[in-house]
Amino acid sequence: MPYWEIFTPESAFTPEDKEQLSERITSIYVDYVNLPKFYVVVLFKDMPPNTMYVGGKAHNNFIRIRLDHIARQMDDPAVRKLCMEVIEEKLAPFVKDRGYDWEVHIDETPMDLWRTQGLVPPPPESDIEKLWAKENRPVPYELTG
Known part of the structure; x- marks a missing residue:
């Protein structure tokens, strides 16, 4: 599961912006x-003025993005670099192009420390994961091995 927390100044994004940005983020992982x-x-956290501080000073034009990757791990430095480039490209119209300062980081959690709807997610690229993608929901299955 990719889990994104996006901390923004209040009213930085309209509901339509949030939906469009969430769709762009989702496309990274689907495509x-x-x-x-x-x-x-994707969780948006609107921060009131003077609640985000950078270097000890209030920074009311700052967007902080925290990602948690669980469904896949990135061991290859080239894949990590590509991932960060794609993330920056998807964010740009909503962050960089609007003049915000921003920071992004990714944590990776082991897949065995994750459950969805109480189910152990299926192995990557497995037939059951493909079924989950087609159904767009977790489908109970029997664990083997």
Whole structure:
């Protein structure tokens, strides 16, 4: 599961912006990694003025993005570089192009420390994961091995 927390100044994004940005974020994982859409969760946190501080000073034009990757791990430095480039490209119209300062980081959590709807997610690229993607929801299945 990719889980995104996006901390923004209040009113930085309209509801339409949030939906469009969430769709762009989801497309990263569907188009590049073949993940089911429902794996992608985006949480927007609107921050009131003077609640985000950078270097000890209030920074009311700052967007902080924290990602948690669980469904896939990136061991290859070239894949990591590409991932960050794609993320920056998807964010640009909503962040960079609007004049915000921003920061992004990714944590990777081991897949065995994740459940969805109480189910162990299927192995990557497996037939059951493909079924989950088609159904856009977790489907109960029997674990083997």
